[in-house]
Amino acid sequence: MTTNLETLPAADKKSAGAGKPTNHRKPRESRGTLAFSRAQRTKSLVKHAILILAGGLMIYPLLWMVVSSLRPNELIFREPGLWLESLEMSNYTSGWSALTHPFGHYMINSAVVVIGSILGNLISCSMAAYAFARLQFTGKKLFFGIMLLTIMLPFHVIIVPQYILFSQIGWVNTFWPLIVPKLLATDAFFVFLMVQFIRGIPKELDEAARIDGAGHPRIFLRVILPLMVPALATTTIFTFIWTWNDFFGALIYLTDPDMFTVPVALRAFVDSQSATSWGSLFAMSIVSLLPVFLVFLFGQRFLIKGIATTGIK
Structure with missing residues (x-):
């Protein structure tokens, strides 16, 4: 014998459907919130990139001076990069x-x-x-x-x-x-x-x-x-x-x-x-x-x- 839910009273419908699983969906973030979050991330990345670039520009002369102090005198301006082929400690002793x-x-x-x-x-x-x-x-x-x-x-x-x-x-x-x-x-x-x-x-x-x-x-x-x-x-x-x-x-x-x-x-x-x-x-x-x-x-x-x-x- 089958039971038709449409013919049951409201209370019986509720009890009959109580055992069925229900899907609870989390509320989706609004498009405005997502756009704001992306803008904040982009702003943070740009800010940190500028700070890193500025820090690199400020510390480069010091790094170049350290590297140049370890080079022979004739190569200091001939090879202005930061790469050292060999360490020359004679500049410190002299x-x-x-x-x-x-x-x-x-x-x-x-x-x-x-x-x-x-x-x-x-x-x-x-x-x-x-x-x-x-x-x-x-x-x-x-x-x-x-x-x-x-x-x-x-x-x-x-x-x-x-x-x-x-x-x-x-x-x-x-x-x-x-x-x-x-x-x-x-x-x-x-x-x-x-x-x-x-x-x-x-x-x-x-x-x-x-x-x-x-x-x-x-x-x-x-x-x-x-x-x-x-x-x-x-x-x-x-x-x-x-x-x-x-x-x-x-x-x-x-x-x-x-x-x-x-x-x-x-x-x-x-x-x-x-x-x-x-x-x-x-x-x-x-x-x-x-x-x-x-x-x-x-x-x-x-x-x-x-x-x-x-x-x-």
């Missing part, structure tokens, strides 16, 4: 002793200037920043504004009066003209960076220390300074890189070959009177880049944290 002193002598000179500049900036800029961020005195906003204006003042504008002053003092051909200005908080960028950092430190910490009988020197040394490690690390890294690579200041004040720093010593490899040993120049340029590379490699974590916590972009 370049190290090509000048009046071994190249390590000039690296030591640069290290002396760098260490003095770092200590000067850390001490003077942190004290000036604490004064602007925490102390109240007449003309505070005016002096702070003048300090910020000095950031826009090129170094080349003040080099002539500075040279006259240091020449009269007798400091030409010494490291003092490169170090002493750092002891006077002349790098306004670092003062501004530290001011922004100190303003982010709660003043309740100062008030708690003041209740315990601490004055400004003790608050600065015991409370503020330990919390300024990211800003101090950022100042150290930037000062190291800028001072190590400073060519103009060292060229003006240091005329004695015994006092040359690394950038001025590299300039001595280029001789207009005779053939320039490009291989030795490139080799010593790579050697001079190593300290900067290592400092940035191991200090980039503090650098990023210091910039992020000061709100500077």
Whole structure:
């Protein structure tokens, strides 16, 4: 006996068809969503392609200099590609002793200037920043504004009066003209960076220390300074890189070959009177880049944290 579903009541039809499988289809994405997804993928691919191309263009000169330092001098410009048939290490040995002193002598000179500049900036800029961020005195906003204006003042504008002053003092051909200005908080960028950092430190910490009988020197040394490690690390890294690579200041004040720093010593490899040993120049340029590379490699974590916590972009 067969049962006709059409003659059954609605409830019976439902129970009779309950055992039959049903097809549940997932909702299809709209064409607009698919088009938007494709556009986003295309945009991302184009953006990454441009970044890769730009990165390649920026790093190519450095790679070419590394490869050229491993080539014989006569093949550097004859074979300008990045392919090396053989490694030539003689450029490093000859370049190290090509000048009046071994190249390590000039690296030591640069290290002396760098260490003095770092200590000067850390001490003077942190004290000036604490004064602007925490102390109240007449003309505070005016002096702070003048300090910020000095950031826009090129170094080349003040080099002539500075040279006259240091020449009269007798400091030409010494490291003092490169170090002493750092002891006077002349790098306004670092003062501004530290001011922004100190303003982010709660003043309740100062008030708690003041209740315990601490004055400004003790608050600065015991409370503020330990919390300024990211800003101090950022100042150290930037000062190291800028001072190590400073060519103009060292060229003006240091005329004695015994006092040359690394950038001025590299300039001595280029001789207009005779053939320039490009291989030795490139080799010593790579050697001079190593300290900067290592400092940035191991200090980039503090650098990023210091910039992020000061709100500077």
